[in-house]
Amino acid sequence: MAAYYKNNEQNIMMIGQLAEDYIIGSNDKTITPILINKSNYLQFTIVPLSDFPIYDELDDDEIKYVSAYASDVGDWHKDDLMTSNEERIESLRGFLSDKLIIFTPQVRKTDDGHYLVAKNIELKMKNDKFISNTEYEVLPIFREDIQYSRTQEDFEARLFQNKAVGSAHHVRQKENEYPLAIIWEESSAEFYVYGGKDFISSQIYNQNVARYDVDLNKIQKFKLNDEWDRYQYTSENQDILFIPSDRLYPENLDSLEEIDISETVNLFIDEQDMTIASNSVESEVIIEKNNNLNNKENVESSINELQSKELAFINRFKMITQKEKLLYSNQDLINFHTAMKSGNLVILAGLSGSGKSKLVSCYAKALNSKPTLKMIPVQPFWQDDSDLLGFVDINNFIYHPGDSGLVDTLIEANSNTDKMYVINFDEMNLARVEHYFAQFLSVMEMDPIDRRINLYSEKESSRLFNSDKYPPFITISTNVIFTGTVNLDESTFTFSDKVLDRANVIKLDILPFSSYYSERNSESEISEEVIIQNVFSLSEREYRSFRNNDSKFSLSEDETELIWKIHEAMYDINSNMGVGWRILRQIDMYLKNLPNNEELSREDALDIQLVQRILTKVRGSKDQLEVIVGEYENKTIKNSYFFELFEEYSSISHFNKSREAVTKKAKELSMNGYTF
CATH class of the missing domain: 3.10.590 (ph1033 like fold)
Incomplete structure (x- = not known):
């Protein structure tokens, strides 16, 4: 059995391509470009195009190539187990043939020696200057x-x-x-x-x-x-x-x-x-010690400065919501901010008239005293992205942008990259999100330079009178944040997994109506001047500095085990339901971006993430789900596997929100025979 060889763990990244032919590995072993292994998994071989790090314990023959698994590119390519082995291999070969592979090499040790496995894979389209086997x-x-x-x-x-x-x-x-x-x-x-x-x-x-x-x-x-x-x-x-x-x-x-x-x-x-x-040796030692001390002090000072700026921004956000007479808990506001800065799409759910759109407006105003907010009312007749983005009028040789105004806003954002833009889709699920928002869902996970939305074919550009104003594609800049508001009723569509996998779905709690009077009496009217003085408007760089982009995995072993057990339970019921790597990475990103605050602890944040990122995917019939959700009887839950997990891992969270969500689903199963 192979084991991860921690002595050689190096968090470096390399670039390579799919092996074009058989390779002679160590001990003259022939390595196949793509094969189906004994466990029926597709496995492929990467030829590195950049240098390996120095591995002290490995021989040169052991680091000629890197093995990888199709499951690690599963977000982009589906291995269809219903087809023949030859078709599976050719499908993967065709998919990878025009791509380069960025990866982290990990050393595995077996009784026969060592080998390297590619992890944290990123795929890049080969550009027009690519030459095979270039170093x-x-x-x-x-x-x-x-x-x-x-x-x-x-x-x-x-x-x-x-x-x-x-x-x-x-x-x-x-x-x-x-x-x-x-x-x-x-x-x-x-x-x-x-x-x-x-x-x-x-x-x-x-x-x-x-x-x-x-x-x-x-x-x-x-x-x-x-x-x-x-x-x-x-x-x-x-x-x-x-x-x-x-x-x-x-x-x-x-x-x-x-x-x-x-x-x-x-x-x-x-x-x-x-x-x-x-x-001299002596002075080098002294200088190094002083440098280390100064670096430590600089790091601590910088962290404190960033935290102070972020907390000032959060306080500004809170004050604006109070001025607008929006009553939400501080925990909800911090949850919303953390989801906004750490993710690509945040969806607010709740009762109609509960102030979801206004909350987005308050956040935009906290970013800029003159907010750059684009509200897009979604229309129920939208079928694809042409309804949102527009179309080419072939007869008159002109591109017509969509009535939503989204295209003009994105072009403006590209011209003002230092300014933050918030784009909100109001009543987002009146039409099928995965249809009209398809391009955006696909590019959100890409590198900023690759986040391009196609408006029309590049071949048509020279024929259009307004192609200078509306180019064939638009880049989604890092200064653009997407949000959506939804009502969950009979007039709307439910979200597909493609949407849920990419979004934090936040269900806002409504505070007791009596809190309106206590809030009004405890807080005097807040002037616009006080709000503006509280913190300056933020540039894109200042706002992005709040985000912790450290690639180091921060979830604890217990947290990871809990999520894995939830995944297994869901997957056993339905192989199309579960927790993918994308969701795990995004939960990790959310938790390490939690601001230093007193209202939302890491324990509560983990609980919230289970509700927003995982339990939203638990949908189906009573026959399917009752074994994991439990039986609802006399306002109590019995025989719930999820509740058993919450008890088993009570040391990392009380899971109050998750218990409420599971209870609601059990109640829906009892009353309706299904939950969504």
């Missing part, structure tokens, strides 16, 4: 970081002085595994590459913070152009860039616009020479 370099991307480099000038000063420049994830971190170049991203989405032959001689990483030893006489700075986009690939987290190695050759770098940094560099050359001449 790629992995370059870290640095950007504004309040802990280290607040500006590009700060970054350069720290780089030229061999100081820590910022956090770098998913790159090789040993001293001699330094990159050939590094990238700086400006807030305006302009990219600069720092390169030059042998300008880096070594690197030091401390808790993912990078410091490079650079030769100032060799360093060059270039501004990247659109041509590079045709060669490069970026990771989902936008923290690394894969580029063909030959693009870093001097003759190719010369094709870029070189930025003269000689004046800045000369300021540091004398200081660097003096530092090198005076270095």
Whole structure:
């Protein structure tokens, strides 16, 4: 049996492609590009195009290739077990043939030796400049970081002085595994590459913070152009860039616009020479200790600063809801904010007239005193995305954007990337969301640069009079947040799993009506001036700084076990019902983005996530579900497997919200014979 080999755990990312032919592995073993293994799982072989990290215990023969499983690309490709083995293999081959694979290699150990397995897979379409078996370099991307480099000038000063420049994830971190170049991203989405032959001689990483030893006489700075986009690939987290190695050759770098940094560099050359001449072992130890102490203090100070800004924003949000006479619990408001900053789509459910749309409006106003909010009333006759986005009038050679105004808002957002936009679909489920919102559901999980919505075929662009204003596709920028409000009654549609897998569905609690008087008496009229003074309007970068993008998995073992047992129970009843990796990752992302607050604890947040992300998928007949939901009798629940799990894992949460949700479903099963 294979075991995960923790001694060689390195959270790096590589890029590769599906093996085009058989490979001769270790011990002259022939490796098949795609096969069906003994457990009837599709397994395929990745040929790496970037360098492996250094594995001390592995032989070179053991790291020629990486194994992967079709289940790890299940979000994009379905393995149809009803077809023949040959058809299954060819289907996967066809799917992967035009894609590159970004992955984390994990070492597995068996009695026969070691092998590598690809995990955390991301897929990228091969661009038009791709050449098979091209070697790629992995370059870290640095950007504004309040802990280290607040500006590009700060970054350069720290780089030229061999100081820590910022956090770098998913790159090789040993001293001699330094990159050939590094990238700086400006807030305006302009990219600069720092390169030059042998300008880096070594690197030091401390808790993912990078410091490079650079030769100032060799360093060059270039501004990247659109041509590079045709060669490069970026990771989902936008923290690394894969580029063909030959693009870093001097003759190719010369094709870029070189930025003269000689004046800045000369300021540091004398200081660097003096530092090198005076270095000693003793002084290095003292400096390193002081640096570690300063880094720790800087990190703590930065975290406190971010938390203070976020809490100020939350207080502003609360004050605006009070001014608008909306009565929601602080827990609901923090839940809504956490879901907004950590996810791609938030849906508010509740009684008609309970203030769902107004709550979205309050959040937009908290982001900007002059809110950029687009309310889109969904129409029941919408059948596909042309009803939302518009269509091409072939007879008059013009593109007609949809009456919703969504296209114009997205174009405006692309022109104002420093400003946050909130787009709300009012009564979202009057039409089938998975039909009119299909493109958006598909691209929401992609890298920001790949989040493109097609308006019409690119071939038609030259024939249309208004193609300059309305291009064939629009990019969904990171400054756009999508929300929806829904009523759950006989006039609406239920959500498909495709929607539920991508959204936090929040059912807002209505507070007792008497609380209106206590709230009115305890809070005097809040002036607009007080609200505005409470915290300034937030830019996209400031708002995104609230988000914790750390890729490290934060769910505890007990939390993960509980979710797995819930998945197994659901899957045993219906193989189309369960908890996929996407939901698990998004629950993890939500929990590690929980603000430092007193109203919503991690225990309660986990409970809320079970309700919003998992229990919404428990739908079906009494015959199917009663065994896990339980029997409703005299306002109590009996024989509920879910309740048994809540008791078993009571140390991590009281699960009050989950118990309420399960009880409601059991009641629906008892009264109607089904629940939805």
